[in-house]
Amino acid sequence: MATRCRRGLRAVLTIAIVLAPRSAGAQADATPGPAARARPRIGLALGGGSARGLAHIGVLQWFEEHRIPIDLIAGTSMGGLVAGTYASGLSPAELGELMRTTRWDIMFLAEAPFEHKTFRRKEDARAFQAQLDFGLKGGFTLPSGLNAGQQVQLMLDRIALPYYDLERFDDLPTPFRAVAADLRTSEVVVVDSGPLARAMRATMAIPGVFTPVATGDRLLVDGGTLDNVPADVVRAAGASVVIAVNVAADSETLQTPDDLFSVLGAAVDTMMTAATRRVLARADHVIDPDLTGFASLDFRKSDELIARGYKAAEAMAGTLLAYQMDEAPYEAWRTARAARRRSELPVPASVTIEGVSAREEAAIRAMFERRYIGRPLSPAALERDVLALSGTDRYEVVSYHLDAGPHGTALAIQIQPKSYGPPFLLPALDLRNTASSNFAANLRARLAIYDTFVAGSEVRLDVGVGTNETVSLEFFRRLRPSPLFVAPRAYFLSSSINAYDGKVLLAEYREKRTGAGIDVGVTMGQTSELRVGYDVADVRVRRRVGEPALPEAVGAERFASLRWTFDGQDRAVIPSRGVYLQSGLRHYLATPDIVVAAGGVRRQGPRDLTQAEARLSWFTSLKRRERLLVQLAGGTSFGDDAGINQFRLGGPLRLGGYNNDSIVGDNYALATGGILHEWFRLPDMIGGGVYLGAWMENGWAFRSRDPATYYGNVSAGFIAETLFGPLFLGGSVNVDGGSRFYVAFGSVLK
Numbered sequence: 028m029a030t031r032c033r034r035g036l037r038a039v040l041t042i043a044i045v046l047a048p049r050s051a052g053a054q055a056d057a058t059p060g061p062a063a064r065a066r067p068r069i070g071l072a073l074g075g076g077s078a079r080g081l082a083h084i085g086v087l088q089w090f091e092e093h094r095i096p097i098d099l100i101a102g103t104s105m106g107g108l109v110a111g112t113y114a115s116g117l118s119p120a121e122l123g124e125l126m127r128t129t130r131w132d133i134m135f136l137a138e139a140p141f142e143h144k145t146f147r148r149k150e151d152a153r154a155f156q157a158q159l160d161f162g163l164k165g166g167f168t169l170p171s172g173l174n175a176g177q178q179v180q181l182m183l184d185r186i187a188l189p190y191y192d193l194e195r196f197d198d199l200p201t202p203f204r205a206v207a208a209d210l211r212t213s214e215v216v217v218v219d220s221g222p223l224a225r226a227m228r229a230t231m232a233i234p235g236v237f238t239p240v241a242t243g244d245r246l247l248v249d250g251g252t253l254d255n256v257p258a259d260v261v262r263a264a265g266a267s268v269v270i271a272v273n274v275a276a277d278s279e280t281l282q283t284p285d286d287l288f289s290v291l292g293a294a295v296d297t298m299m300t301a302a303t304r305r306v307l308a309r310a311d312h313v314i315d316p317d318l319t320g321f322a323s324l325d326f327r328k329s330d331e332l333i334a335r336g337y338k339a340a341e342a343m344a345g346t347l348l349a350y351q352m353d354e355a356p357y358e359a360w361r362t363a364r365a366a367r368r369r370s371e372l373p374v375p376a377s378v379t380i381e382g383v384s385a386r387e388e389a390a391i392r393a394m395f396e397r398r399y400i401g402r403p404l405s406p407a408a409l410e411r412d413v414l415a416l417s418g419t420d421r422y423e424v425v426s427y428h429l430d431a432g433p434h435g436t437a438l439a440i441q442i443q444p445k446s447y448g449p450p451f452l453l454p455a456l457d458l459r460n461t462a463s464s465n466f467a468a469n470l471r472a473r474l475a476i477y478d479t480f481v482a483g484s485e486v487r488l489d490v491g492v493g494t495n496e497t498v499s500l501e502f503f504r505r506l507r508p509s510p511l512f513v514a515p516r517a518y519f520l521s522s523s524i525n526a527y528d529g530k531v532l533l534a535e536y537r538e539k540r541t542g543a544g545i546d547v548g549v550t551m552g553q554t555s556e557l558r559v560g561y562d563v564a565d566v567r568v569r570r571r572v573g574e575p576a577l578p579e580a581v582g583a584e585r586f587a588s589l590r591w592t593f594d595g596q597d598r599a600v601i602p603s604r605g606v607y608l609q610s611g612l613r614h615y616l617a618t619p620d621i622v623v624a625a626g627g628v629r630r631q632g633p634r635d636l637t638q639a640e641a642r643l644s645w646f647t648s649l650k651r652r653e654r655l656l657v658q659l660a661g662g663t664s665f666g667d668d669a670g671i672n673q674f675r676l677g678g679p680l681r682l683g684g685y686n687n688d689s690i691v692g693d694n695y696a697l698a699t700g701g702i703l704h705e706w707f708r709l710p711d712m713i714g715g716g717v718y719l720g721a722w723m724e725n726g727w728a729f730r731s732r733d734p735a736t737y738y739g740n741v742s743a744g745f746i747a748e749t750l751f752g753p754l755f756l757g758g759s760v761n762v763d764g765g766s767r768f769y770v771a772f773g774s775v776l777k
Contacts, residue, residue, distance in 0.1 A: 069350055070099040070266025072310065073106030074256035074303075075249065076274035077323035078332065080105025081126055082316040085336025086272050088119035094357040095350045101204035101217075101260045103250045106272070107230030108183075111223060114196070114203035115186050116368030126329040134178045134326070135711035142597040142605075143414040146556050147485070147503070151420075152599040155453040155473055156774045157752045160420075162447025163474070176237045177417055180228060180426050185406050187223035189369035191429035191436075195220045200367040204264055205230040206250040206257045210239060215253045217260050222428060238423060255303050258310035268350065271310035272336070273303070274318060312346060314339050324710045372404045376435025382442035386482055391416065391440065399438050404429075413440070418553065421445065421477065450476040455752065457493075457773035461687050467523070469493035469773075483507050496521040510549050514558075517543040524675075526573070527689040530765065534573025541565045542584070558590045566619040568671055575624060580671045582619035582632060588612065600753045601654060601703060601718055601746060602646040610641040618670050633670045639663055640674070652705040656722060664693040666731045674728065676738070679769050682726050684740030684761025692728030694735075699724045703746070715748030724759075738762070744769070 071090075073083045083106055090097060102110030112122055133140045138160070141152055161167060196203040196219045205218040205226040218226040221242070229240040229247035240247045254260065258271040307313055316339035321332060340347065352360065378395045380388040398412065409427060417425045423443045430437040445451075457469040471491040479486045483505040491497035499518035506512060524536040542564025550556050568580035589612040596605030618632035640662035647655050660681075662674045676682045676690035680699060701722020708716050721743040729735040744757020755771040 066352075067267040067350070068098045068265060069096060069268045069270065070101070070261035070264065071097050071110070072256055072258040072261045072269060072271040073100065073102035073110045074271065074273045074275060075102075075104025075106050075251040076318075077105050078326040078328070079274040079316075079318050079321055079323060080109060081326070081329045081332040082274050082318060082336030082339070083109040083272055084119055084122045084126065084329075085316070085333040085338070086314060086340045087113055087122070088333065089337045089340035090347075091119055093344070093348060094352045094354065095347060096352060096357065096360050097201055099202045099204075099261060099264055099266050101206060101257045101264065102230065103206040103255050103257055104231055104233070106256075106274070107205045107250075108227055111183075111203055111205060111227040111230075112186055114199045114201040115190065115223065116200040116365065117186075123329065123333055126326070126333075129182070129326070130178075131326045131711065132715065134182075136178065138420060139177065139414060139418040140597070141599050143411075143553070144418040144420065145415075145553055146550050146594065148418060148420045149553070149594050149599070151453060151473065151475070153594075154774060155455045155471070156599055157453075157455060158750050159454060160448070161452045161454070162445060163450040163452055164446070164448045167452075176228060176232070177424050179231060179237070180224070180424050181410050181413065183224035183227045184427050185410065187227075188406060188427075188429065189372060190223050192431040193220075193223060196223070196226070198367075199223075200364045202264070204257070204260050206254050206260055207232070207240075207247040208250040208253045210234075210246040210248055211244070213253075215250055216245060216247060217257075217263075219264075224426065224428065254306055256306055256310075259306045262309050268312075269310045270312045270314065270347070271307055272314045272316070272339075273307065274316055274336075275303075312343065314343060324712075326711075372406075373429065373436040374401060374403060375399050375429070375438040376401075377432075377437045379430065379437050379439045380442065381439065382444060391442075395438060395440060404438070409438075415553070416440075416442075420451075421449065449478075450474055455773055457771075459771040459773075460769060461523075461525070467494035469495050471497065494523055505550075510551065511547070512550060513545070513547050515543070515545040524568070525686070525688045526577070527686065530686070530689070532686075534577050535571045536568050536573075536579075537571050538566070538568045540584075554595050555591070555593045558588070560588045560590070562586055562588065566671070568619070578621050578623045580619040580621055580632070583617050584619060585616040586613045587616070588614075596644070596646060600748050601716060603648045603654060604646055607644040608641065610639075612639045613637070615672070618672060621670065633668055633672075636667050636669060636672070637665050638669065638672065639665070649702070654703040654705075654718070654720075656699070656701045656703060656720070658697070658699040660695075660697040662695050664731055667693065668731060669693045676726060676728055679742075679744075679755065679757065679759075679771065680722075680724065682724050682738050682740060682761075683742045683757070683759035683769065684724075684765055684767055685738060686767065690726070690728050690738060693731040695726065695728040696735075697724065697726040701742075709747065709749065713750045717747045718745070720744055720746065 073080070100110045100114055102108070109122065112125070117125070138158065141149065144152060190199065193199065207216045207218060207229040208214070209216050218229065225240060225242065229242070230250055231237065232239050232248040234248050255275065256271050256273050258269050261269045316335045318332070318335055321328065325332070378392050378400060380392045383391065395412065413425050413427055416422070421444060423445050426441045428439050430439045453473040453475070455471040457471065459467050461467050469491050470493055471489065474488040476486040478484060481504065485503040487501045487503065489497055489499045497520055499516065501514055501516040503512060503514045518540070520540045522538050524538050525532060526534040526536060542562055544560050544562035546558040546560035548556060548558035562585070564584045566580065566582060566584045570577055570579055591610050593606065593608040596602035596607050615633065615636040617634060618636060620632050621630045622628070642660040643658065645657045649655050658680060673691045673693055674695045675688045676695060676697065677685040678687040681697065682690060699722055701720055703718040703720035705716045706719050724740050724742060726738045727735040728738065738761065740759045740761035742757060742759040744755060747754040752773045755769065758766060758768040760766045
């Protein structure tokens, strides 16, 4: 990775500092001798360089247009991906289209894409919006990389699927070598046989970013630190003319290191530069594309990078055209290469599942058997099912391939469980200013334990400390084989509530709820859940600041509930599309009594109170970088006095021009509409989009016996999706001329 990208990751990583190492190999433009005219065996060595490696496609395109054959190809890191894909038979045009249509926003996710998660994992992602999880299997454990490479693996599996019975990479349409490094022996590993997808995945396993690839006694990672431009590998494989493409020669001007990470990075760069110089000496010609201005994560600029690679090859036309073939021989060569390309897939006769327990294996195999045995294989459908399996978040990588056997072809699903869990620990830090000078700070964690006591169960333990205190425990048990479940729970919640008279703060309260409940429900696929439940709680609302004459509340609360949630969005923070709906109905059999301590007055809380509330969020993309946002919400107490269970408004996207909790009512309605523009993106492995937005909020709140009061405001803000959670900076101006400015971090935009 270029130094610029390395600096962006230095707070998280110490060893993933190179995706596009520098090199200083001088270009060797030796004029080919008679061997060139006698049709030498031409080999191409493609160097590593992350996104900058897309320039290799432009070089391949120039070679094709000028009838220069490639008889052997090898690559490291991104050069390995391009080389392996080309070797499988794809043309440079097809390679360019593949890179152009790849969803780079999910390619580097550390977990399954949100839209493919199971419903409960979507709940986790919304409640804990940091893209981090930790394992407690055998003690507190970190993952072996920020990214297990699930999306990369699916791309490679799709490319390699037709070559399931390949014995050697020499039998590909173009002979291929992948270059990796063995962490256990510190040796260069040249992969020339075995599963094609695994070879390409190994050469791209950037230390600290992607998890290593275990094969036999080896633990393979990106070979860039030892052999970033494998000209020596191409020469050893039998090429008589070696042409190397070095996409890292001008990655960035070296600067004097001024801190620990800079020194470490400079030291690694120096070692890699020296190694690259040595291997480039084995090349007959070196193509150095001018990639100034391109960063190592500029994957979305594939067209521009391809054009730079093409231009670099064109600049060496005087040298390279010595290897040009006449039209008829070249067409014959290309036809022979195309004839070796495979596209047809056999119909699976069986399914094998590897890497999981016998119980999991039986359930997963039954699902894939129903869908694929005896039917034409659809890679698109297969990838959807693999993503659904990875959406449980139990596995690091789920891959697929075909196996040839004596009784027909088997569809093989390989599953690599997460080595560090379960149990899993999800962290969250929430910061938010509740007034001009007051901040609420909460540190939360969720412990998820699977298959506790019985298979198909899950324990959720939530703990939070800070302004709000939380301890809750839920035992979730699916009643297989049906989609029904039962979920008993117990909880303690302590939170702050402010009481206002208009703009004037009257009192600060502390509300404590200690209770238990049970739900029975049904999960409908990945998007929907319906629950029916009953809760009993002891509620105490005590005044911390305020006049003694102000009321408090104490007593039992009992209610039955009906809740339906639909989650059809494609992201937890800023979706590009989809609807999210939360709706609920509660019937209170008892609510806490209202107590005025100064006068000893105690008034019974409402009985037989029914409330309904619904919140809807809808996003759609107007263009690639614009999001249209619509949010609707409403609640009613059906004409009754709700007591302490009134609805509360105020704060970001809940009438942000007004203080938190300053608007209360037995009934309310809220409508918000706005637009968000993706200003730029953080490096994919440490975050996502950075958005600028503006929206208008309109609301009404009123007591059941009073007329509705209108509240409105205009808001604007800045939202950044980071690895540790969203950051929000924004302000609102209301119709009365009041204003609020917000600084928030964490799960504050739900």
